[in-house]
Amino acid sequence: RKEVEQDPGPFNVPEGATVAFNCTYSNSASQSFFWYRQDCRKEPKLLMSVYSSGNEDGRFTAQLNRASQYISLLIRDSKLSDSATYLCVVNLDTGFQKLVFGTGTRLLVSP
Amino acid sequence: DAGVTQSPTHLIKTRGQQVTLRCSPKSGHDTVSWYQQALGQGPQFIFQYYEEEERQRGNFPDRFSGHQFPNYSSELNVNALLLGDSALYLCASSIYPRESLSYEQYFGPGTRLTVT
Numbered sequence: 207r208k209e210v211e212q213d214p215g216p217f218n219v220p221e222g223a224t225v226a227f228n229c230t231y232s233n234s235a236s237q238s239f240f241w242y243r244q245d246c247r248k249e250p251k252l253l254m255s256v257y258s259s260g261n262e263d264g265r266f267t268a269q270l271n272r273a274s275q276y277i278s279l280l281i282r283d284s285k286l287s288d289s290a291t292y293l294c295v296v297n298l299d300t301g302f303q304k305l306v307f308g309t310g311t312r313l314l315v316s317p
Numbered sequence: 318d319a320g321v322t323q324s325p326t327h328l329i330k331t332r333g334q335q336v337t338l339r340c341s342p343k344s345g346h347d348t349v350s351w352y353q354q355a356l357g358q359g360p361q362f363i364f365q366y367y368e369e370e371e372r373q374r375g376n377f378p379d380r381f382s383g384h385q386f387p388n389y390s391s392e393l394n395v396n397a398l399l400l401g402d403s404a405l406y407l408c409a410s411s412i413y414p415r416e417s418l419s420y421e422q423y424f425g426p427g428t429r430l431t432v433t
């Protein structure tokens with residue numbers, strides 16, 4: 207079983223749609239969780255950290271369910287510029303920063 | 318405020334050769350991590366440097382080695398290159414979590430290595 211699993215997609219949605227991605231992780235001792243965005247042939251960019259209570263940043267909402275070991279990302283009112291690959295990331299070790307990435311979920315927003 | 322920088326941008330090498338990639342962390346960061354990203358995959362952790370020492374290592378062979386300098390910049394060295402080493406090599410910088418629980422890492426633009 208992979209440490210971090212994501213549906214690779216692609217998710218094809220029209221502008222203005224709401225889309226949700228889920229991600230599961232296998233190590234229950236995981237400490238920190240993130241969503242990164244990666245555009246084609248570019249570096250990953252931190253989108254948001256994911257906190258136990260859930261957090262929101264504009265059109266983006268992240269949720270963490272430790273009991274079920276999954277993380278979600280909700281994007282509301284999708285824009286063309288949201289087209290990218292969204293990487294679910296887990297930090298496994300306390301005191302270290304060994305990030306484990308999922309393979310990413312590709313989102314395509316069309317006019 | 319400069320972000321994470323990496324050099325070179327692109328590199329083409331032949332099997333068996335050696336390569337050195339360079340990274341300068343974001344201002345105020347003291348920890349550098351290296352990742353390998355093959356096409357269609359998420360980045361894979363290679364190792365992390367803090368205080369000029371390798372602190373953590375992923376499942377990569379000894380052909381992959383690194384170094385961190387007193388100014389926090391870092392190098393990744395790969396010996397005896399294989400075709401399978403062709404990938405995007407990413408450097409990420411962060412603050413070592415001694416006072417803060419933040420583990421946010423910020424990535425450089427990467428070096429695209431092609432081995433022929």
